[in-house]
Amino acid sequence: MSFPTHSTSKSVKKIIVVVVVVVVVIVVVVVVVGVVKAIVAATVAAVLVVVIVVVIVVVIVAIEEEEEEEEEEEEEEFSQMLITHFATVNEKYTCLNHMALEALRFFSLLLCMSTRHTYISYFSLRVLSILSTK
Numbered sequence: 001m002s003f004p005t006h007s008t009s010k011s012v013k014k015i016i017v018v019v020v021v022v023v024v025v026i027v028v029v030v031v032v033v034g035v036v037k038a039i040v041a042a043t044v045a046a047v048l049v050v051v052i053v054v055v056i057v058v059v060i061v062a063i064e065e066e067e068e069e070e071e072e073e074e075e076e077e078f079s080q081m082l083i084t085h086f087a088t089v090n091e092k093y094t095c096l097n098h099m100a101l102e103a104l105r106f107f108s109l110l111l112c113m114s115t116r117h118t119y120i121s122y123f124s125l126r127v128l129s130i131l132s133t134k
Contacts, residue, residue, distance in 0.1 A: 104127065
């Protein structure tokens, strides 16, 4: 029994070529799939990073706005307290000024009535008229 060497060699070569082509195709497919997976994984990672950064920025902005609102409320409360305080003080001093003005008018009138010198009477009347206009 003898084997035909020429035909065996061609069929072995064909099998080897087919095996090599299949292996190459499998390697190419694995590499392409790996590259696609890597690209998809990188894209997903980039999207996740962007989402995380956006969430952090939104949280920081919300915290800053809340702090600004609290500061504005504190400033408003402080300004209302100052307005109330100064209104009370102004009212007290207005009352005291009115009382002092009335006392000065009374003493100026007494001075005018008690003196016979005209320049003192004139001075007292002048002070009284100045105080009356204020």
